[in-house]
Amino acid sequence: MRLTLLGGAPGIGKTAVAREFLKLAVGGTLLTQWVDVDALWAHQPWEVSDRTTGMVQANLRAVIANAGAAGIDLLLVTWVFQDARMQDLVRSLAPPGLPTVSVQLHAEPATWRRRFETDPGRPELDDFYRRRYYEAQRTPSDHVLRTDGKDARAVAADLAALLAG
Structure with missing residues (x-):
């Protein structure tokens, strides 16, 4: 199995790209799974504590x-990954040596x-989300995919080409 960590600012299109990536995988040979860490983190009332982090x-x-x-064959993990520590956290939860x-x-x-502002499911754009944007843009990664001028399908195709190479 290979692990791909797909990050980016809130609202940049990670979920849309992951959905399109799975559609592309339909005709492929790699058994692909996608997990959005936010879905594993969804709880109310909202709190960040030892128990919810655990x-x-x-x-x-x-x-x-x-x-x-x-x-x-390929596990695609989406999350903001606003810094390298978040990537390291996910890696630490995987078996040692997992590519x-x-x-x-x-x-x-x-x-x-x-x-962000045209997504009806998003809250108001505030300083928290602006900060996350700039943090995610600065996060070191093995690869960067530019999404300007592209729809989710095109970015998913770019991701597929990157991972195939």
């Missing part, structure tokens, strides 16, 4: 282990802002 880590560790046991590649989606501020 929960998300246990959830992700289980997904990675079960994907490996099921013979998944891992990190990819950050980038966009110019105006592109990102337009995507």
Whole structure:
């Protein structure tokens, strides 16, 4: 199994790209699974504590282990990855030696802002999200995919080409 960490600012298009990536995988030979860490982290009332942090880590560790046991070839993990520590955290939950590649989606501020503000499911754009944008843009990664002027399908195709090479 290979692990791909797909990060980027909130609203940049990680979920849309992952969905399109899975559509591309339909005709392929690699058994591909996608997990969005935010889905493993969804709880209310919202809190960041030892127990909720432990929960998300246990959830992700289980997904990675079960994907490996099921013979998944490629596990795509999406999360903001606002710094390298978040990538390191995911790597630490995987079996030692698991091949891992990190990819950050980038966009110019105006592109990102337009995507964020036109997504009806997003909250109001505030300093928290602006900070996350700039943090995610600075996160070191093995690869960067520019998303300006591209739809999710085109970025997914770029990701597929990158991972095939």
